Amino acid sequence: MPDVIIRKMVTSIEEIFHEGGPRANTPLKRGYVMAVIENPYAGSYVEDIQPFMEDLKPLGLEMAQKLLAALGVEADQIEGYGKGSIVGVGGELEHGALWHAPGGYAMRGVLGGAKAIVPSSKKVGAAGVRLDVPVTHVDASYVRSHFDSIEVGLNDSPRANEMAVILVMTTGSRVHNRAGGLDAKDIKGEDGLR
């Protein structure tokens, strides 16, 4: 099985106090963690890439814990999440899909078994590319106030033979959410949707 070789790790936390409207009593926190790792399959077509998914599991766990620590909150205070991957130009989009299981399940585990599917985005790109990682409510995907996205990127990453894997978390809704729809306090939280 290929090793996970990390070149860089980034954590980024935003605290949002307002966006032109009333100041929030508790500022919204939005954060991401990104690991830049070697892509063991860069350079040529490899049919069986699934072994790398297993190798990525400990990284997913480490990243989820690191992000939670950087946000400085308890797991039950995380209300939104998402994940993403950026594959360097020596690889293929399918390599980015290897992050779905290890990234998603690690994060849900750290958050105590969140119910909703973890929304995701992926792309192939060169160093400095930006990726918008979607965010939805951790227990009910239809909660409208929590639909958001977080832009991630790093000036020197990913290089051609690398990929960047990303987890994102938020502590609440958009700061001035008022577009209606399913409210977080009204969810059942059983099917991951409502």
Added chain:
Amino acid sequence: MSAEIRKIAVWVEETHREIGQTISPPTRKAVAVAVIKNPFAGSYTEDLTPLMDIGAELGGLLGDKCIAALGITPAQAESYGKAAMVGEGGELEHAAAILHPKLGAPLRVAVEKGAALVPSSKKMGGPGQVLDVPLGHKDAAYVRSHFDGIEVRLNDAPRAGEIMVAVAVTDSGRPLPRVGGLTHSDAEGKDGLR
């Protein structure tokens, strides 16, 4: 006048590998950014004293954020830098008023000592634009291993009536320094230069 802060972002970047070499312990850089209302956007104001006071407030706040994000004691900080990007409704001099008269003293408290000039950059710019924050050794500006920089960018800032203020702090120099010059261990740190 105190700063009217819309958001604060804190970014930590760790380098574990560089060009195939393991970096142990990883080099780490932090940058903290405040997006504030520019009280003087829209028309010319002669007296910029309120922005100088805001600079003092942010020097301490953002310096402390960097130290906390790195999880180090102030004495463990090795290099620093500062920068500001003024939204299109302001003027370049607004950045100078925030950065130069008063920001340094509280930042030096946050990182303990800080005999050296705090390297800086400034520009006018809009949301999504990159701001490069220069880095130099905090006690001896000629320490060659610590000349570096870190990029910050927020997709939604600075808006026309805002200013983005950044302070960067590291606990290390470049990952693989080997261009000679004064070293961290040989620096006296008395005159701010050597």
